[in-house]
Amino acid sequence: MGSIEEVDEEGLLLRGQAQVWQLMFGFANSMALKAAVELRLADIIHSYGGPVTLSQIASGIDSSSPEIPSLARLMRMLVRKGIFTIHRPSDGGETQYGSTHVSKWLLRDSDLTLAPLILQKNDPYQLAPWQHLSHCIKEGGIPFKRAYGCEMWEFTSQNPDFNKLFHDAMACTNKIVMTAFASQYKDGFDKIRSLVDVGGGTGRAIAELVKLYPHIMGVNFDLPHVVATAPVYDGVSHVGGNMFEAIPNSDAVFMKVRKHIIILQFILKNCRKAIPEKTGKVIIVDIVLQEDGNNRFGDMDLVFDILMFVHATGGKERTELEWKNILKEGGFPRYNIINIPALPSIIEAYPL
Template sequence: MEVHEELLRGQAEVWQLMFAFADSMALKSAVELRLADIMHSHGSPITLPQLASRIDSSCPDIPYLARLMRMLVRKGIFAVHQSSDGGDETLYKMTHISKWLLHDSELSLAPMILVENNQWLLEPWHYLSQCVKEGGIAFKKAHGCEIWDFASQSPQFNNLFNDAMACTAKIVMKALVSHYKDGFDSIQSLADVGGGTGGALAEIVKSYPHIKGINFDLPHVVATAPVCEGIFHVGGDMFDAIPKADAVFMKWILHDWDDEACVKILKNCRQAIPDKSGKLVLVEIVVQEDGNNIFGDMGLVFDLVMFAHTTGGKERTEQEWMKLLEQGGFHRCKIISMPALYSIIEAYPQ
C-alpha cells in the first residue's frame, strides 16, 4: 500500500510540474487584462460583471473570465469576498500578491511578468536539452542571434525589456537605499554600468544629490533614456572601457555572462576607479543551494533563466563570487544581505 501511495504521489507531482506554465500564463493574463488595476480603482470588492465591464473590450466573455478568476483565486492572486448582506453573487478583492500586478504602482512586477512570459523569451526554454547535448546558446538557437543583438534589432522587445529592467530597478533601489545607507556617502561620481535607461541611478542620485551619476549602457539603450538631473547618459561597450568614476555600480549585469566575460568586465571596472579609494558595488543573487529562505528556489530558477536567455550567464554562490572578483582585480570584498532576492556585494582593489 505504501508503495502504491508513493507512486500515486509521484504521478500527482509530475502532473503539477508538467502544467506549471499554466500558473504563469494565468498571471500574465491577469496583467494583460489589468484586473488588479480595475479592482484597485474600484476601491471595494467587485462582481464579475463589474470587472468584465471595465476590461478594454467591447464584448468580454464573462464565462472565460470566471474560469480565469477561479484559478487566480485558487493561487491566492485574488480572493473571494463574502458579502455581509448574504447575497449569492461572488465578489472579488485584492491580495498581497495582486498589489504587485498594478501597472502604475511605484513598486510593480507587471512589466517583468509581461517580458518573461513573452513568446520571445519563452521560445529559448525549448532548447535547454539540446544545449545539454551539444552546447551552444539557447536564445541563439531559438532566434538566430544573441539577446542583446535581438534587442537592438527589435524596438518592441527593447522597450519591453527596458520597462522590465526599470521596474526591477525600483524594487532593488528601495531595498538598497534603506539597507546601504552609508555606502554612497563618500562617493562624488558613480558609474552605473549596464544602467539601462537610468532608473536605478536616478534613485541613488535622488537620495545622494551630491553624486554625479554616469549612466553607461549600449548606445541603442541610452538613446531611449529620459533626461534626469544629475545624470549623464553615456553610450559604449563595457567590454572595451568603462567611464572613470569614484565607484562603479552594477545591478544584475554579471549574471548575464560567463566567467571569462565577467573577468574582462571586472578588469575594466578596476581600471575605471581609483587605486586606493575606489570601490565596486554589485547587486546580484548569491545562490543558497538549500533554498532555505522566503524566496525558496528562486536563485536556482534564475540560474535557469540565465541558461535560457544569456550568453553563458549564471547565478553564483558566495564562493564563486569571491573567486571571480579576485580574478578581476578585487582582492577584498564582503556580502551584505538584504530582505530581498538579491544581495549587495561590495568589493575593493586593495
C-alpha cells in the first residue's frame, strides 16, 4: 500500500486529467448551445407554457422529418448542463422537458436574449481565427487578420451574412448592458442636463436613456454617414463629426467599450475639452478585469480579453489599475467604478 503522499499525488493527477478533458471538449458545450438556438428549442418549450414531450418539441422544429433519437441525445446533454429540466412520470408516461432561468436567455424572440450572440460567436468565420492563436504569440500579429488577411471591420463590410450576424449580436448585448446600466445608474443622471453618446451609431442607446430620463437633452454623435441613417427620436439630436477632432460640448459624455488604448486615450482628451471642468464627467461602460477572479460571471473577463486579442487589433480588457492609468493620462485623475448586473461595469471619470 502506498504512502499518503503517493495517494494524494494520484488523486491530484486524476483530478488534473479530468480537468484537461473538460477543457479539451469545451467546444462541445458551445456547439450544443448553438444547436439549441438554431433549432429554437427554448422557444418551442416556452410556447407551450409548461413541460413538453420530445415529440411535441420535434413537431415544433422547422423540418418535415426531424431525427427524434438524435434530438433526445442533444436534450440529454442540455439537461445535464442545466439548460432544460427533465421529468420522468412515475406512471410510465412520456418524459417531459421544461424551461429554466438559463433557457430564457436562448429565446430568439425575447426582448433580452443572448441567442444572436451565441450564433455569432460560434459561427465558422469567428472560430477560424482561434486556430492562429499560438502562431501570433510566436510571431506577432492578430489571429483574425492572419486568418482572413484583413481587419474584422473590413471583413464584416465585405460579407453581408456575417455583417448581419455581427450587428444582431451587438444589438442584443447592447440591449442587455443598457438595461442594466439605466436601472442601476439612476442617481448618476440627476445633475446631467445634456449627454453626448460618443460613437452612438444610429442613436438607439441614447434614445432609451432620454426616454427614461426626459430631463436630459441627448446628443447622438458619430460619423456623418452613420448618423445620416439614424431615425428621429424625441429629445435626441444627431450630430455628425469625427471624435478624433472634437466632441460636442455637454454636461457629460457617455461611451461604450473602447478597446484600443491609444484610441481611448485620444478620445478621453477630447472628452476633457467637451465637458465642464468642475461638474463634468465621462461615463464609460466596459469590463474591469478582476485579477483575483472574484466575479459573478466567472472567467468571462479573461475570456473576453483573449477574444479581443484574437479578433481586434490592439483590443484588450483592463484591470482597475490599468483603467486608473489610462484615465489619468487622458486628463481624468479621479474615477469611480460601479458594478451592475451585467458583464461590464460603469466607470465614472472626473477631470477634478
